[in-house]
Amino acid sequence: MQDKRKKEYNQSFLHIDSLGAQAPIPSRMWADIKAKTLELWQMGQDRVKSHFEDGKKEKGVCNNINQFFVEMMHDGNAAELPPTVAVLVDTNFEKLFNPFLKLKGFDGCKDTPVEVFHVFLLGVVKYMTQDFMKSLKHNQLAEVLCAWEAFDVGGLNIETIPVKYLSNHFKSLIGKD
Secondary structure (H helix, E strand, O other): OHHHHOHHHHHHHHOEOOOOOEOOOOOOOHHHHHHHHHHHHHHHOOOOHHHHHHHHHHHOOOOHHHHHHHHHHHHOOOOOOOHHHHHHHHHOHHHHOOHHHHOOOOOOOOOOOHHHHHHHHHHHHHHHHHHHHHHOOHHHHHHHHHHHHHOOOHHHOOOOOOHHHHHHOHHHOOOOO
16 A cells, blocks of 8 residues: 555556656456466465455456355365365366356457446546545535536436435445446
8 A cells, every 4th residue: 555655656557657758558468367367266276365365456357257166165164175166176177267268269358348448437436436535524525415416417318326325325336327
């Protein structure tokens, strides 16, 4: 958390160098994501949940199917794999991973442009909203609620979310909100 206050962290986040010039980052490669997913599975085998969780954050990869099986292993305090997982490991290892990883002709980095919007909306906007809402004092919150209430969405062809609901549940916003 302390690194977030450093100049180097902010430059990396904004993709600029020390002179302020754009410093593009290399695109992610689908083969690397597949490899990192397998590495995460191997991390999950050590039965230390924090290693798996930290690995997900460090590698920037989350495979929900794989995570389900790792959590199943971490839930029990048994010394061996749960029978369901053990059978899959021995007979059909690929079932432990998302089927998109083995889909021929599919590149998850190039074939999903919506991922950009997903990352932006669920990442930056969500966390900025949460930080903003948490920082408001009671009287400031009342002003924000009034401003939201006054915002006219009639021409946008969308349904409105009640302001009170939005202010109470801002921590659980998801992409469709």
